[in-house]
Amino acid sequence: MLAFVGVVFGVIALIHYYLWKRLVKDTLRPGRARRAGTIAAVVLAILVPVTMAGVRSGEIAFLAWPGYMWLALMFYLLVTLAVLEVPRLALSLWLRHRKHAPEMSPVTAAGEPAAVDDLPAEAGDTVTSRAASRIEAGSDQSGIERRLLLARGAAIFAGLTAAGITGYGVKTALGGPQLDRVQLPLAKLPRAMDGTRLAVVSDIHVGPLAGSRHVSRIVDLINSVQADMVCVVGDLVDGTVAELGPAAAPLAGIRSRLGAYFVTGNHEYYSGYEPWLEEVTRLGLRPLRNERVELDGLDLAGVNDIGGEQFGDGPDFARALGDRDPARPVVLMAHQPVAAVQAAPFGVDLQVSGHTHGGQMAPFNLLVKLQQPVVSGLGRVDGVPVYVTNGAGFWGPPVRVGAPPQVTVIELRTT
Structure with a gap:
């Protein structure tokens, strides 16, 4: 160190x-x-x-x-x-x-x-x-x-x-996230679930420069799309619950048909992950801690961030993805795109991630590519489709160049 x-x-x-x-x-x-x-x-x-x-x-x-x-x-x-x-x-x-x-x-x-x-x-x-x-x-x-x-x-x-x-x-960076819409086919998706919408948001980074107004603006954008489910893919905060609890309070206003779900990012472990897991639960988000839930004809799984390994709280892909019905499609929430390397053997149909901020400040995105297999948008990692959202906030400098803040709506389609 x-x-x-x-x-x-x-x-x-x-x-x-x-x-x-x-x-x-x-x-x-x-x-x-x-x-x-x-x-x-x-x-x-x-x-x-x-x-x-x-x-x-x-x-x-x-x-x-x-x-x-x-x-x-x-x-x-x-x-x-x-x-x-x-x-x-x-x-x-x-x-x-x-x-x-x-x-x-x-x-x-x-x-x-x-x-x-x-x-x-x-x-x-x-x-x-x-x-x-x-x-x-x-x-x-x-x-x-x-x-x-x-x-x-x-x-x-x-x-x-x-x-x-x-x-x-x-x-x-300070102008609010843009809304991106993407249609993705899932081969095993039941026809009854054709058009199911996932609102994916990551890297909100509530902190000294981004408070409750920042969170409220993101929640309002998520609610405007009337998503079937909301996936909050880590790095929600940069500080403790005592410092930032009031700033994160607007998250309680998220609305969706099948619920809002959360997985940890690396910054949760810097900020006291256990109190934050209790806090997001109180606000109405369900943490998926190396587990999955059945939502109609779809499995939604979530794994802890790789950064949790040094805290004894790392990802467990077998626990989250093993012993499931392979005929059902599964969407995996994992903060870092590189997690798809370990998820691939379990037949994941789609992984949604964040972490990269799309590079946040070009040409820094060229360096991010050295560490993560997908920096922004849709890519494939060992055969797994991985969608990486740019994130709705920023870390460090309140500056975004070439990677605007983003909330993504993924519309799942049958093939």
Whole structure:
């Protein structure tokens, strides 16, 4: 654990050193402004781990907004400046090539070029030396000015780009989830259940930046579709029941024909999963803890999140999916898409998941793909159809780019 924390601190330090070099050292001459920029870089480097640790513990939640907003800006500054490195290098090489253009020769009193060989030896040496010195000094000065201009232009472009993307991401994240409708065929679905609708929501992340208004808006959207069943697929909260119980209270207003069901996500285990299981039950959601229920001609199963293993509360696929009638279709609720690897041998007809946030902040989605087999939408894992919803909230920065918040309605169809 200490090694992991050390690596994280090291990465944060390296990122801020790079940003300091490109945005402060390269753009400002030595002096008061550069010292102020250096101090700001150090303060911001300290703010990131302090925010991540303090907000989770609830002790310094007031740092959530400034800390997480800087985290988003830092990310997009890093991405933009990294992309600019290639044209920066090309332009620097071109300017360096121009620097070595042919030098001007000394001239005679008549204004014509003079050959050094036509001058007295000492005079020729003096003229050549002085001309070379002037050219070299002027060249160095102009080179410094060009580098400064290039660095400032890149810094301004990166700053405006990062601020623009972050502002768009904040508007998207705080603007409420969109409703996506998907039709999926299930081969064993009885004709009487054709058109059954599942409202799937994940990653609501009730916390310091997302309170009861956030939850009420999601509940209203779910109720607007009049779903047959509601599947809340983990990561409901980022804090304890004592801290966030009132904010989660609107969940009691969820309405559906066959009930609302819940499985744990990894963040429930960071927040005290046992009190939260009691709380969601009190609010009218039924936790599916490595178990399944029969709903008309369909089995709905749920497994605990993989993150629960270190708490002695991990998934048990055999318990949830074994000894069932294979003629009945089964939909599995599992927080992480990768759970489908263990679910596949049990003949799961459809798995619904969250966890990835769709990547939340592109191009971070490319890294999520390294850990999860499906990042957003419908995919297949070892033959199991897996639908991954983007999630209705956000974690960390209140920013979403390329992955809008989402509640999904899956309409099951016979084939």
